[in-house]
Amino acid sequence: MIADTRSRIEDDARRGERVAAILGLALGMSFTVCFATGVYSHLAQHPPGWFTLSARPAGLYRVTQGLHVATGIAAIPLLLAKLWSVYPKLFQRPPVRSIPHALERLSLLPLVGGSLFLLFSGVANIELWYPLPFFFPTAHYWVAWLTIGALVVHIGAKLPAVRRSLSPAGIDDDPPAVRNDRRRFLLSVGAASGILTVLTVGQTVRPLRRLGLLAPRDPDVGTQGFPVNNAAIEAGVVDAATDPGWRLRVVGAVAQPLELSLADLQAMPQHESTLPLSCVEGWSVSKRWGGVSLRALLALAGAPEGASVHVRSLGRGLFDQSDINSVQAADRDTLLALRVGDEPIALDHGFPIRLIGPNRPGVMQTKWLSELEVVA
Numbered sequence: 001m002i003a004d005t006r007s008r009i010e011d012d013a014r015r016g017e018r019v020a021a022i023l024g025l026a027l028g029m030s031f032t033v034c035f036a037t038g039v040y041s042h043l044a045q046h047p048p049g050w051f052t053l054s055a056r057p058a059g060l061y062r063v064t065q066g067l068h069v070a071t072g073i074a075a076i077p078l079l080l081a082k083l084w085s086v087y088p089k090l091f092q093r094p095p096v097r098s099i100p101h102a103l104e105r106l107s108l109l110p111l112v113g114g115s116l117f118l119l120f121s122g123v124a125n126i127e128l129w130y131p132l133p134f135f136f137p138t139a140h141y142w143v144a145w146l147t148i149g150a151l152v153v154h155i156g157a158k159l160p161a162v163r164r165s166l167s168p169a170g171i172d173d174d175p176p177a178v179r180n181d182r183r184r185f186l187l188s189v190g191a192a193s194g195i196l197t198v199l200t201v202g203q204t205v206r207p208l209r210r211l212g213l214l215a216p217r218d219p220d221v222g223t224q225g226f227p228v229n230n231a232a233i234e235a236g237v238v239d240a241a242t243d244p245g246w247r248l249r250v251v252g253a254v255a256q257p258l259e260l261s262l263a264d265l266q267a268m269p270q271h272e273s274t275l276p277l278s279c280v281e282g283w284s285v286s287k288r289w290g291g292v293s294l295r296a297l298l299a300l301a302g303a304p305e306g307a308s309v310h311v312r313s314l315g316r317g318l319f320d321q322s323d324i325n326s327v328q329a330a331d332r333d334t335l336l337a338l339r340v341g342d343e344p345i346a347l348d349h350g351f352p353i354r355l356i357g358p359n360r361p362g363v364m365q366t367k368w369l370s371e372l373e374v375v376a
């Protein structure tokens with residue numbers, strides 16, 4: 001009899017409105033940051049006409065994408081706990097009380113399904129595992145809109161209940177045993193979320209690097225001491241990149257098309273800049289790069305003021321080319337890098353030259369360049 005009562009109290013504590021409201025609030029905040037930073041990443045990679053990716057602050061994308069991955073990871077324990085806490089409500093009778101109630105229940109389908117899909121596909125992606133039969137960025141992006149739409153409906157429907165259960169008056173009626181159980185449950189969920197985040201965020205937050213036990217990448221490990229996502233062998237560029245006949249062509253809207261050898265580029269004025277390489281998958285490193293300023297090369301070729309550039313590389317894959325908008329092309333730190341630290345850039349990092357510019361997603365820091373097409 002006592003045990004019976006006790007387990008009921010425990011269940012009540014962890015499955016009550018207050019727990020649902022607190023977990024919901026935490027999830028709402030992490031999803032909002034995750035969504036906003038995700039949209040920014042999408043705009044950066046697929047800019048519509050009204051959007052120009054800035055060049056400054058140079059490390060902005062490093063922060064936004066770090067936050068995107070960190071808030072997504074932090075949300076995993078929160079979501080699992082929330083689902084566990086509220087799922088008995090799915091079987092409440094009557095299943096539907098009114099039309100708004102029916103709509104609210106219907107919106108749980110895209111909300112729960114979408115959230116699970118986003119967190120699962122996001123984690124799979126940072127682990128470089130693509131088990132799903134569609135193109136990750138497109139699916140992840142559109143499901144995010146669906147999920148956020150459902151989240152807005154859900155918050156609208158639950159706001160009165162959240163207000164009620166989080167008002168100071170609402171809690172005082174609960175016996176201390178219930179309050180303790182609830183506190184213990186929420187603290188464990190919060191701790192799980194915090195620990196998971198701390199064990200991965202070291203892939204981009206330098207001081208936490210040694211704690212990054214669950215991080216897929218150690219930013220200090222790889223050729224020349226930092227990670228390689230797509231190696232030269234995998235990209236099939238080894239022969240073309242090491243061919244002494246390699247040339248960088250500058251073509252398109254220029255007064256003087258150019259064809260430059262590695263020696264030509266080395267003979268040009270060299271510019272140095274410390275810039276992060278920030279992968280969309282959440283790891284980042286900051287390096288000192290040296291090479292030819294893109295804008296110096298554009299001036300040499302007689303490119304018009306305000307030109308943008310499409311860069312091509314020796315590879316033939318989806319990520320073997322990228323666009324540089326006019327703002328980034330004019331920035332003195334947008335480099336055709338020949339060197340990293342005190343060494344010539346290694347083959348896996350883009351030899352003979354790679355693009356590295358301020359505030360660009362890693363996937364747009366194209367390696368093994370072969371052609372710059374200037375667009376007026």
Ligand SMILES: Nc1nc2c(c(=O)[nH]1)N[C@H]1C(S)=C(S)[C@@H](COP(=O)(O)O)O[C@H]1N2
Pocket residue numbers: 226227228229230235277278279280313314315317319320321348349350362363364365366367368
């Ligand atoms: N040509 C080419 N450049 C590329 C890629 C690629 O697949 N092909 N991958 C990009 C990605 S996703 C990242 S994060 C960075 C990684 O740079 P690193 O291998 O030099 O560390 O290079 C970018 N440049």
Ligand SMILES: [Mo]
Pocket residue numbers: 229278279280281362363
């Ligand atoms: Mo990347």
